[in-house]
Amino acid sequence: MAILSLSGISKNFGAIQALDGVSLELNSGEVLGLMGDNGAGKSTLVKIIAGNFKPTRGTITIDGQEVELHRPVDARNQGVEIVYQDLALCDNLSAAVNVFLGRELTKGVGPFKVMDYAAMNARAGELFRDLRSETRPRDMVRAMSGGQRQAVAIARTRLAQAKILLMDEPTAAISVRQVAEVLNLIRELKRQNLAVILISHRMPDVFAVADRIAVLRRGRKVADRPTASTSPEEITGLITGAIESL
C-alpha cells in the first residue's frame, strides 16, 4: 500500500492556479523525481505535503489515513520531513541551532527549561559527519558556503525517524563531490525504506536515483513513468510541452 497518496490536489493563490487536480502515489523505499519548468507548481506541491499550505481542493492520505495538515508540525508528526528550496536557514544562528530550529533540545525541570546546546552541538556534529560534510555545529550559518548550508538543511530532516522525505532542489548550489554525497544519501534512505520526493532541474541527478519520474506542467501532472521506461529527451519534451502528455 502507498505510504503517501494525493488525490485531486488543487491550489489557488488568488487568481493564480498553482496546482490543478494533481494525484500521486508514493511507496516506501521509492524515490520519485518531480520535474517541471519554473513555476510549474513543484514547490507548492511539496509544501502542501509538508503542511505549509492547505490545498484548495483534494485530499492527502498518509499510511492509509486521510490527514489534515494545518501546520508544519502536523506533517512532521506524520513523519514528513522537507528540505526547502530556499533552505530556510537563519544566518545569525549556529548550524546546530538551525538544525534544531522549532524542535530545540532542552533540559531542566517543569517550566524552567533551558536550551541544551551541548546535546544539540553533539547531535548536529554526528549528522554532519554522516553527511560527510565539513560543517562545524557551532559556526554561524552566515559565514557558510552553499554546500555547508545545504548540509544544515538536510541534517534537519535526519533528526526524527521520517517516513517521507521531500527534497526541493537539494543539489542546486553544491559541488560535484557534494552532489554525489547527496545522491548517495538518497540511495541510503531508500535502502532504509523511506519514501523520497526529489525535485530537481538536473536531469542526470534524477535519472541516477529516481525509480519513477513525474512531470508537472502549469500545475497539472502530465506524466508519471518508471525511470527505466523513459528517457531524458522524453522528459524534456514533457517539461517544455513539446510532448503534450503521456
Added chain:
Amino acid sequence: MNAALDDAIKQETHSLSSWIMSRPAFWVFLAAVIACLVLTALTDTFATPQNLFNVTRNFAFVAIIALGMTVVIISGGIDLSVGSTLCLSAMVLAIVMNAGFGLATGTVAALAASLLVGAINGFLIAYIRIPAFVVTLGMLSLARSIAMVLSNNRMIYQFGPDEKALFWLGGGSTLGIANPVIALVILAIITGLILKWTRWGTWVFAIGSNQHAALLTGIPVRRLKVSVYMFSSLMAGIAGVLEAGWLGGVTTNLGQSMELSVIAATVIGGANLMGGAGTVFGAVIGAALIEVIRNSLTLLGISSFWQGAFVGSFIILAVAFDRLRADPELED
C-alpha cells in the same frame, strides 16, 4: 610539541580578543570607560559617590526600557510607544494608589495596563500585519492620551497609605546603590538569560533573522511577536512604576520623547534595526554612555544644547562603525 601548543593557545587567545573587538558593544564600553576616566581627571565632581549615584540612577530608567527595546529590535520590529506606555503605567499606579489602594495593587494595575498596551501592539502587528512603526506610532499618541483622560491631565503627587514605600522603591537605595539600578541589574540578567538560554530567546533571533524560515520550521511566529511587544511594554511599565516613586509625582508629560533615548541606547549598543542582532549588555552600556555624555556636559560647564549633537553623533558613529566592519565587500 610545545611550540604547537603555544601556537594553539596563541590562536585561541587571538580569536578571543578578536571576538571581543568584533563586538560593537565593546567599543561603546571602551568609549564610556574613557569618558569616565577623562571626566575623573578633568573634574573633581564626577567621581564623587553622589554624582555616580545620580548618574547610575538616571540611566537606569532608560536602560530598563532599552532591555525590552533590544528584544523588539532583535525580532526585527520597533516600539515607539514605550515613552507613552511608561506614562500610562505611572499614571495608573498613581490613580490607584491615590484612591487608597496599596503599592502592590497599584503596581499590578500599572503592569496590567502596560501589558495590555503591548498585547494590542503585538496583535495589530502580528495578526493584522500593520507595520510595527505605524502601530506603535499610533500607540505613542493613544497611550498618552488615555493617561490624560484618566487623570484629567492633573498632576498626582499623593499616593495614599503606601506612599513611603513607593518613594523608597523608586527614590531610595539599598547598600548605597539606587533601587532602580538594582532593578536594572536584575532585569538585565533575566533578559540576558532568557535570550541566550530559552527557546523563546532563540526564536526571537530566528524571526529577526529570517521570518520566513522561522515560519516554515513551525515556530509560532505570530504568538511570539505578541509576546515580544508585551515584554517591551512590561519593561516600560516597570520603569514607569520606579520613575513615579523617584519623582514623587506623575504628570502626563512623563516619558515624553523617551523612546528616542531608548532606541538610541539600543542602537549604540549594537542592536541591528534590520533585526537578528543585539545584546542586553550593549543596550545597558548604550544607555550608560548617553547619560555619561549628558552628565559630562553639565560638569564641564558646556551648554546642554550640545547634548543632542553628541548623542546624535554617537548613534551615527556606532552604526557606521558596525557597517564598515560588517560589509567590507561593499566598498567600491
